[in-house]
Amino acid sequence: MEESTYTFLLRLGDDSLILGQRLSEWCGHGPILEEDIAMTNIALDLIGQATNIYTYAAGLTPDFNDADALAFLRFEHQYLNAILVEQPNGNFADTLVRQFFFDAFRVPLFEHLQDSKDTSLAAIAEKSLKESRYHLKHSSEWVIRLGDGTELSHERAQLAVFDLWRYTQELFHMDTAEQKLLAQDIAPNLENLRGIWLETVETVMEKATLKLPTNQGFFGAGRLGRHSEHMGYILAQMQYMQRAYPGMEW
Amino acid sequence: METRTIEQLSENFQQKIDADIKIEPNDWMPDNYRKALIRQISQHAHSEIVGMLPEGNWITRAPSLRRKAVLLAKVQDEAGHGLYLYSATETLGISREETIDDLHEGKVKYSSIFNYPTLTWADMGAVGWLVDGAAIMNQVALCRTSYGPYARAMVKICKEESFHQRQGYEIMTSLMNGTEVQKAMAQDALNRFWWPALMMFGPSDAESKHTEQSMRWRIKRYTNDELRQSFVDATVPQAELIGLTIPDPKLRWNEERGHYDFGDIDWDEFWQVVGGNGPCNKERIEARVKAKEEGAWVREAALAFASKSKSRQN
């Protein structure tokens, strides 16, 4: 049971960390100061979530001592985030559509997890849910404005939707760990979240005058540690200090 | 209604300043006061915004989750502080966009320190400790500046920045408690940032062309040299406490003055960097121009949506 929980926590925590890392690349480069501050707030929430989740996970494994060890000392194939969150920031529409697809998934996920039989996980979910609800509001508002803004912004938002759609299917994948946790009322059936997610997505797409692709897209294996080519570069930066100066305290 | 001459208005204005009565946006003020304020506040705002870049450079490489969050929060605060200050300039009748365009066209300066590169993690410590330490000397004094919106912005900024210097010093302390490699990294950062930090206070009083008038208008409360001295006096013991050496052979305590004496600042370097020839001037402005240009379609989209929504409502 602990092993399944551990795997599930990594999937949850790595999504937060890697997306937080991506968003933090925007800091100082946003389209306007107000939005720079908003995106940094979201990055901070995500890094906070990752910290809480890893702290719990570190207690379940003999391999890593603490949250930092989990965040900075694993090899690429040991990170279990979805491929969606490691996609490059691209333009502002790419970033916000990526964020929107993710937030629309995170909100129902945390809604279920706050009732988890695992009380530690439930507590983390309860706190994170408030954050994710705000993130969803922010990203939805932007997707609507970009989709229904100018011709150019519509075009860019539509392209982002088409490009990123392919990475969304992975979010609902039920692996052995999730199956086991479902049986113990620790985690929800992710397949069941797809309907809720799609409803949110379709509502916002309609307001944004954007279309969804008709195909399903490919099925990523980030949850199993097989990532896109971008992941190595994210880690090269993120782990730079630990790799260059092993074992030091900062 | 009585009409007052410019002389009367000016006299009345100076009386208010002397009595420490704040000047508010719609009050009468001499043109030069307005201009000097716009120059000073916008320089300050630009320094906050350009200052995000050298520290932003290390966010993705911060060595722990805690350090990453702290650095993000700090750089985010700087965006906020830039915003508060731009808001203060807007009350003087110049829009944020105009102010920013002046920066991008090289008409207005920002603090020369941000034209130095951040090469190692220790630079995050040095910048927080020295650069924010120097800035706060100036900012605390400006909380009592004569222009209301500026003073209010400074109060808010000082309150928020109180953690900035501490987090920098904490980074330095961790390094000095670490391995030889880490200690060397910290010393190297101090060596590179010490002199540029002293230059942050601007030219010496004898050279400073704006000081006298600015003091009279109370948009400046201490001279450059006074602030610089306070900074040296405050910082030297902090360096000694954690085992860092200030890179100045002439530095010594002067019992008689009750202050530290310190060596000569390389003003040639200062003027070179201010004049645009520092190591990172080009990158810094390019990064800001790029953010503005690449964000234009986003800002336009939001405006277009707003006007569509409005017409749908009507």
Added chain:
Amino acid sequence: MSSNEWPLWEVFIRSKQGLNHKHVGSLRAPDAAMALQNARDVYTRRSEGVSIWVMQSALITASDPKESGPMFEPADSKVYRHPTFYDLPDGIEHM
């Protein structure tokens, strides 16, 4: 260069239940919904508030400082509007 600058908004924050909303600063936003979100991100990062108002700066009507004499000074002489104007006999401390 065409300007795509967003309108300016004034931000008012209630710091806790029971207190008035107070002006804290301004920001730029394309519309009211975004102004509210931006205000939350810019002005409540340290738990400064429990409620936010935003209002387009252009909609504010302000008194003219040049008129402040006729506007405000006549009230100064109406001392009878303040309780300290009235004498109370000894023996009554609070009224």
